[in-house]
Amino acid sequence: MKRVLNFIDGQFEPPCSGRYLPDVNPATGQVIAELAESGAEDVDAAVAAASRAFDAWRRTPAEERSRLLIRVAERIEENFEELAQLESEDSGKPIALARRIDVPRAVRNFRFFATAILHVETPAHMTDDRALNYTIRQPLGVAGLISPWNLPLYLLTWKVAPAIAAGNCCVAKPSELTPLTADRLAALIAEAGIPPGVVNIVHGPGASAGRALTSHPKVPLISFTGGTKTGADVMAHAGPLFKKVSLELGGKNPNIVFADADLDQAVPTSIQSSFANQGEICLCGSRLFVEKPIYDEFLGRFLEGTKKLRIGDPLDASTDVGALVSDAHRGKVEGYVALAREEGGEILIGGKRPRNLPERIQNGYFLEPTVIAGLDCGRRVMQEEIFGPVVTVTPFGSTEEAIAYANSTRYGLSASVWTRDLQKAHRVAAAIDSGTVWVNTWLLRDLRVPFGGMKESGVGREGGFDSLDFFTEAKNVCVKL
Numbered sequence: 001m002k003r004v005l006n007f008i009d010g011q012f013e014p015p016c017s018g019r020y021l022p023d024v025n026p027a028t029g030q031v032i033a034e035l036a037e038s039g040a041e042d043v044d045a046a047v048a049a050a051s052r053a054f055d056a057w058r059r060t061p062a063e064e065r066s067r068l069l070i071r072v073a074e075r076i077e078e079n080f081e082e083l084a085q086l087e088s089e090d091s092g093k094p095i096a097l098a099r100r101i102d103v104p105r106a107v108r109n110f111r112f113f114a115t116a117i118l119h120v121e122t123p124a125h126m127t128d129d130r131a132l133n134y135t136i137r138q139p140l141g142v143a144g145l146i147s148p149w150n151l152p153l154y155l156l157t158w159k160v161a162p163a164i165a166a167g168n169c170c171v172a173k174p175s176e177l178t179p180l181t182a183d184r185l186a187a188l189i190a191e192a193g194i195p196p197g198v199v200n201i202v203h204g205p206g207a208s209a210g211r212a213l214t215s216h217p218k219v220p221l222i223s224f225t226g227g228t229k230t231g232a233d234v235m236a237h238a239g240p241l242f243k244k245v246s247l248e249l250g251g252k253n254p255n256i257v258f259a260d261a262d263l264d265q266a267v268p269t270s271i272q273s274s275f276a277n278q279g280e281i282c283l284c285g286s287r288l289f290v291e292k293p294i295y296d297e298f299l300g301r302f303l304e305g306t307k308k309l310r311i312g313d314p315l316d317a318s319t320d321v322g323a324l325v326s327d328a329h330r331g332k333v334e335g336y337v338a339l340a341r342e343e344g345g346e347i348l349i350g351g352k353r354p355r356n357l358p359e360r361i362q363n364g365y366f367l368e369p370t371v372i373a374g375l376d377c378g379r380r381v382m383q384e385e386i387f388g389p390v391v392t393v394t395p396f397g398s399t400e401e402a403i404a405y406a407n408s409t410r411y412g413l414s415a416s417v418w419t420r421d422l423q424k425a426h427r428v429a430a431a432i433d434s435g436t437v438w439v440n441t442w443l444l445r446d447l448r449v450p451f452g453g454m455k456e457s458g459v460g461r462e463g464g465f466d467s468l469d470f471f472t473e474a475k476n477v478c479v480k481l
């Protein structure tokens with residue numbers, strides 16, 4: 001059985017506890033590996049290695065750091081298919097999605113930040129003829145990076161690349177549910193020639209390994225992506241130590257379709273935004289709001305398209321909907337389907353475990369794409385993040401009503417707006433409380449733009465120079481003239 005070890009100071013190390021956790025393939029229910037069950041001692045060793053490597057790494061010229069990061073991108077490209085397969089087997093996601101989104105994005109993350117650091121500028125301020133102020137930006141030291149299971153390699157590299165590009169060393173703690181691509185990345189990082197200690201990866205549960213990182217006194221910065229409740233715990237431990245913290249948290253994103261929308265685009269993209277990765281993307285549009293005059297037509301076409309989604313073996317390239325990440329998570333999602341019924345909702349399609357699955361995946365954690373109508377915005381199903389293949393659909397009567405519905409949750413991560421009326425699109429985009437608004441599209445990502453959430457969807461922004469700002473500290477030098 002494959003054992004996923006920690007990667008500390010350039011070496012693969014067993015956990016101090018000597019214990020391992022099972023790693024399950026959600027499509028089959030089989031244990032496919034075991035991973036280090038790490039705790040505070042392992043995190044201590046990783047932080048010590050990162051601290052030792054920091055001085056030489058921060059002094060490494062930007063061009064050299066850039067060259068090494070590009071080599072990591074190339075190593076990921078050379079191992080593209082293996083990584084796509086590992087990601088699919090570990091998380092249950094369709095391999096087509098891993099090939100189209102997860103692995104290409106990991107490559108882009110390294111290339112993007114490798115080149116971004118060659119274009120950094122810092123300001124200077126003249127104080128009349130009395131002084132010259134100039135700003136320098138310096139890495140902080142050891143960055144703590146904590147990532148979730150839904151886009152494992154994509155989100156891990158979204159943190160590792162800018163952290164080390166900016167001159168920090170890092171200790172990363174990937175999700176204990178999906179450790180395989182992080183483990184492979186560690187080897188590729190070593191092969192690329194990144195010096196030992198610059199990137200360290202510690203596996204294990206959030207409550208032990210994760211919290212050891214957020215409360216470690218020698219880790220001055222935490223970049224966390226995960227659930228809102230966990231984000232509060234991260235903040236509670238990092239806050240008293242005055243760490244710099246970036247939190248990318250949950251969402252309950254509205255998808256607003258106006259009567260003048262181009263339905264040939266709005267319908268298929270809304271099916272994607274509802275069910276891609278089994279709805280396990282923080283940016284999925286889980287609340288559909290459709291303007292009354294087209295409600296019936298839109299819904300008819302949306303249901304028809306959803307029924308055509310192929311649920312099946314994630315390793316089959318034609319599969320659209322794979323398995324949910326764990327049995328416990330599927331149970332949680334099914335709990336929300338039951339709650340929707342109690343709250344007076346109508347399950348239009350889905351809500352059940354699919355039958356007649358191929359032999360290999362009969363014990364997998366599958367759930368049909370589910371569409372629920374008839375719920376008020378205040379209901380729990382309309383308020384809480386479900387993070388599964390479940391979407392609610394609600395008619396609206398006016399632009400003001402659509403905005404009020406969109407803003408009626410405590411989340412504010414992303415939104416989509418579908419209309420041919422540009423003025424309306426700009427007005428609605430400005431009025432929605434979310435860090436990202438897509439107009440007539442979904443999930444189109446330019447890595448330069450600020451990314452993050454409002455309200456309980458997060459704190460801070462990452463992306464482009466926002467990431468490089470986060471992973472460095474500004475210092476002003478004032479010289480009297």
Ligand code: NAD
Pocket residue numbers: 146147148149150151155173174175176204205206207209210211214225226227228230231233234248249250251281282385387413453457458
């Ligand atoms: P999670 O919060 O359970 O876990 C995320 C990571 O935090 C894991 O590595 C976990 O081990 C670790 N962790 C758990 N408890 C911890 C603690 N007390 N201290 C430190 N670390 C701890 O989230 P998840 O279930 O892995 O991921 C799903 C969630 O992530 C959803 O809510 C989703 O919306 C969110 N998400 C947000 C974004 C974004 O960019 N905003 C992107 C992807 C996922």
